[in-house]
Amino acid sequence: MSKAFSFEILASEGNARVGRLITPHGVIETPVFMPVGTQGTVKAMIHRLLEEIGVQVILSNTYHLYLRPGVEVIELAGGLHSFIGWQKPILTDSGGFQVFSLSRRRTKDNRSGVRVLEEGVEFRDHLSGSLHFFTPEKVIDMQEVFGSDFIMPLDECVEYPTTYTYAQASVERTLRWLDRSIKHKKREDQALFGIVQGAFFEDLRRYSAMATVERDLFGYAIGGLSVGEPKEIMYAMVEVVCEYLPWQKPRYLMGVGMPEDLVECVARGIDMFDCVAPTRMARTGTLFTSQGKINITNEIYKKDFSPVDEECNCYTCRNFTKAYLRHLYKADEISAYILGTVHNLSFYHKLMKDIRTAIKEGRFESLRRSWTV
Ligand SMILES: [Zn+2]
Numbered sequence: 001m002s003k004a005f006s007f008e009i010l011a012s013e014g015n016a017r018v019g020r021l022i023t024p025h026g027v028i029e030t031p032v033f034m035p036v037g038t039q040g041t042v043k044a045m046i047h048r049l050l051e052e053i054g055v056q057v058i059l060s061n062t063y064h065l066y067l068r069p070g071v072e073v074i075e076l077a078g079g080l081h082s083f084i085g086w087q088k089p090i091l092t093d094s095g096g097f098q099v100f101s102l103s104r105r106r107t108k109d110n111r112s113g114v115r116v117l118e119e120g121v122e123f124r125d126h127l128s129g130s131l132h133f134f135t136p137e138k139v140i141d142m143q144e145v146f147g148s149d150f151i152m153p154l155d156e157c158v159e160y161p162t163t164y165t166y167a168q169a170s171v172e173r174t175l176r177w178l179d180r181s182i183k184h185k186k187r188e189d190q191a192l193f194g195i196v197q198g199a200f201f202e203d204l205r206r207y208s209a210m211a212t213v214e215r216d217l218f219g220y221a222i223g224g225l226s227v228g229e230p231k232e233i234m235y236a237m238v239e240v241v242c243e244y245l246p247w248q249k250p251r252y253l254m255g256v257g258m259p260e261d262l263v264e265c266v267a268r269g270i271d272m273f274d275c276v277a278p279t280r281m282a283r284t285g286t287l288f289t290s291q292g293k294i295n296i297t298n299e300i301y302k303k304d305f306s307p308v309d310e311e312c313n314c315y316t317c318r319n320f321t322k323a324y325l326r327h328l329y330k331a332d333e334i335s336a337y338i339l340g341t342v343h344n345l346s347f348y349h350k351l352m353k354d355i356r357t358a359i360k361e362g363r364f365e366s367l368r369r370s371w372t373v
Pocket residue numbers: 308309312313314315316317318342343344346347
């Protein structure tokens with residue numbers, strides 16, 4: 001591992017921590033929320049707007065970039081940072097989650113579009129239906145071409161619910177795939193995370209966490225959650241896993257991120273989050289406010305000339321009213337999606353900043369209580 005990467009805990013309260021994560025593309029203050037830029041762009045955003053909001057790191061999806069524009073184009077461009085024109089840190093996932101979720105979804109005849117083999121995973125893509133094969137080595141190769149700062153090994157995401165026997169076999173396979181990924185990785189300027197799986201079985205989660213930690217990686221991710229299970233179960237799994245992760249290394253909870261989840265999972269020791277919720281919900285008119293979620297397209301906002309959130313200082317709230325935003329959404333104007341996304345991402349950015357400040361000042365538990373009442 002290159003010296004360009006380090007992680008330091010600056011303050012803590014209970015299991016909640018504030019950290020400084022150093023990467024070749026800049027410093028990230030944790031806990032951090034990473035907006036999802038599936039196709040190398042955060043939907044309805046341009047990078048300049050992300051920078052104005054204060055976004056520190058974005059996530060991009062290997063599966064989607066592999067399908068479009070293709071790895072070769074990104075290689076010719078000199079890597080992902082250069083191709084998309086974003087010079088701050090990038091995390092790429094392994095593509096595993098999309099392979100399993102999108103391919104399963106597209107089958108019309110009730111057959112799975114995915115075949116899991118020891119060598120890797122065979123799947124039909126969601127665009128053309130053509131056949132592809134991902135191995136742990138191929139997934140590392142692609143991410144080495146991308147040059148993303150944080151890279152993820154191929155893992156298997158099992159469905160919810162699943163059987164114990166299947167989940168157990170899957171955990172073992174994910175560990176074998178992790179070993180192959182570690183062995184295959186060549187670049188020194190990227191940090192590989194291990195992914196803890198184990199579905200919703202506490203002992204499998206514990207075993208997966210301990211075995212993954214034995215591999216001594218830069219950081220650890222928790223995968224396979226927020227796939228339809230009740231929240232209490234998700235929180236319980238995060239709690240079990242965090243107990244077994246080393247305190248001094250970064251922890252990333254994959255694909256989980258409603259505001260209350262961020263608060264609850266920071267409380268359990270998570271440092272990094274990603275989720276499509278704030279951006280996807282913005283595009284359907286659901287906006288987060290300090291008083292809860294609102295749907296801006298609602299009739300009650302037709303003549304409401306106040307900002308979306310009195311406590312928000314984002315570009316949208318500083319300049320526009322609910323009535324105007326509602327009008328833009330109703331007229332299906334592109335600016336509606338932009339202004340809604342600016343607000344939701346600003347709301348998330350402020351929440352994470354408030355969380356960090358609260359932990360530093362020893363009042364995180366009181367912030368947490370304000371979210372649970
Ligand atoms: Zn706002």
